[in-house]
Amino acid sequence: MAEIIENDSGAKKGGGRRSPRKMGAHIDMTPMVDLMCLLITFFMLTTAFSKPKVMDITMPERDTKDAPQNKVDAKRTYSILLTEDRVYWYYHADVPDGAPESTIPTVDKWHKTDFSKDGLRKVLLAKNKLIIEEILTLKDKVKKGELVMSDDSLNSKIRAIKKKYSVAKKTNTFLIKADENAIYKNLVSVIDEMAIANISGYAIVDLSKEEKEMLKTAPK
Amino acid sequence: MAKIKLKRSSPHVDMTPMVDLFSLLLTFFMLTTSFRPQEAKVIDSPSSVSEKASPDKNVITVLISKDNLVFFNMDNGKDTASHFRSKLVTEIAKRYNVSLTPKDLKTFEQASSFGMPINKIKAWLNEKDAKRKEEMQTGIPIDTIGTQLPELGEWVRFARILNQTAEVSIKGDAQSHYKTIKKVMDVMQENNVNKFNLVTYLQKQETTMEDVKNIK
Numbered sequence: 007m008a009e010i011i012e013n014d015s016g017a018k019k020g021g022g023r024r025s026p027r028k029m030g031a032h033i034d035m036t037p038m039v040d041l042m043c044l045l046i047t048f049f050m051l052t053t054a055f056s057k058p059k060v061m062d063i064t065m066p067e068r069d070t071k072d073a074p075q076n077k078v079d080a081k082r083t084y085s086i087l088l089t090e091d092r093v094y095w096y097y098h099a100d101v102p103d104g105a106p107e108s109t110i111p112t113v114d115k116w117h118k119t120d121f122s123k124d125g126l127r128k129v130l131l132a133k134n135k136l137i138i139e140e141i142l143t144l145k146d147k148v149k150k151g152e153l154v155m156s157d158d159s160l161n162s163k164i165r166a167i168k169k170k171y172s173v174a175k176k177t178n179t180f181l182i183k184a185d186e187n188a189i190y191k192n193l194v195s196v197i198d199e200m201a202i203a204n205i206s207g208y209a210i211v212d213l214s215k216e217e218k219e220m221l222k223t224a225p226k
Numbered sequence: 227m228a229k230i231k232l233k234r235s236s237p238h239v240d241m242t243p244m245v246d247l248f249s250l251l252l253t254f255f256m257l258t259t260s261f262r263p264q265e266a267k268v269i270d271s272p273s274s275v276s277e278k279a280s281p282d283k284n285v286i287t288v289l290i291s292k293d294n295l296v297f298f299n300m301d302n303g304k305d306t307a308s309h310f311r312s313k314l315v316t317e318i319a320k321r322y323n324v325s326l327t328p329k330d331l332k333t334f335e336q337a338s339s340f341g342m343p344i345n346k347i348k349a350w351l352n353e354k355d356a357k358r359k360e361e362m363q364t365g366i367p368i369d370t371i372g373t374q375l376p377e378l379g380e381w382v383r384f385a386r387i388l389n390q391t392a393e394v395s396i397k398g399d400a401q402s403h404y405k406t407i408k409k410v411m412d413v414m415q416e417n418n419v420n421k422f423n424l425v426t427y428l429q430k431q432e433t434t435m436e437d438v439k440n441i442k
Binding site for chain 2 (some may be wrong): 034139
């Protein structure tokens with residue numbers, strides 16, 4: 007840039023040298039600005055992305071072995087089983103008529119699924135359709151501005167809807183069972199799918215001995 | 227050809243306002259960033275839709291690395307004068323008959339997550355070489371050996387006694403085994419921690435009415 011000026015002045019003045027230009031109070035700040043730009047970018051990027059999120063998990067209290075276990079109706083209970091990177095689910099009432107209550111459906115009644123959008127999510131959405139439809143209608147109304155409410159009141163309204171169905175015994179309970187070979191990521195995925203499908207009735211429980219055996223014979 | 231008289235302007239742009247603004251921004255970002263001390267191992271947490279931010283003070287964190295090693299971390303709380311970390315390590319060391327010097331305690335206070343049996347902690351604190359230091363992290367014992375309770379349980383229990391407002395977070399690597407996570411969860415439950423946070427990173431997923439309508 008400086009060269010252009012010199013040429014320019016040279017053409018005009020016919021090569022006559024001028025007395026050295028009086029330097030103004032300008033200091034070349036380019037390197038400083040460069041450095042600052044760099045530092046700002048660094049700090050901006052490091053601050054914005056270092057905020058991890060958490061999800062709440064509440065486990066049932068221990069020391070309640072003597073207390074009666076919460077019995078759930080087989081007709082409203084599903085089990086989700088995890089092993090290695092595979093996931094299966096079965097419906098507790100999927101047993102021959104007249105079988106004892108604790109009977110586990112045979113492996114051929116088990117369904118293999120995955121963590122894609124059309125996998126476990128579809129299953130869960132189908133089992134919780136009524137609630138989701140009501141919640142989504144409510145959310146749509148808020149989005150379109152037909153209903154005005156704060157996030158807090160929306161959340162409590164959603165909770166009220168869930169409660170309503172659970173009191174009316176229209177909700178399903180999901181038991182998440184993982185064996186020793188399962189990967190942590192899949193457990194989180196299942197819990198996450200529960201959150202997506204607005205299911206609040208789920209629990210992480212241990213596999214029974216029979217289930218462990220059956221899991222070994224389940225189709226890969 | 228008519229010569230266009232160009233206004234001769236100096237190529238120098240006055241950068242003072244820009245520099246002013248930059249220094250302001252820089253100062254702001256520098257002051258607001260809190261540098262996390264380096265974690266013992268890189269942990270790749272799984273993703274979820276949860277939008278709840280992880281608390282950055284008053285947390286007891288149990289970290290599970292990819293190779294299923296367990297690490298423990300606890301912060302000093304909102305007020306650094308409370309010295310939760312050094313109190314905690316003193317208490318645990320006393321239980322396992324390990325003596326620590328005030329210098330050790332000071333080093334421990336400034337460290338972050340750690341994972342080794344308590345009898346190795348002194349050597350770890352005094353080790354200068356970063357590589358050796360990393361090799362010494364063999365994980366906190368989580369198994370019950372005979373009648374001896376797992377060390378992790380002791381850490382969690384005393385941490386909760388010292389800082390009663392602390393929340394418990396489990397930060398597991400996506401690839402870690404459920405077996406280890408389960409053991410950690412069992413240790414938590416044995417110490418009456420029934421509510422904890424699983425650390426994840428946010429990945430938004432939306433369900434629309436159409437998605438639901440199309441199902442059966």
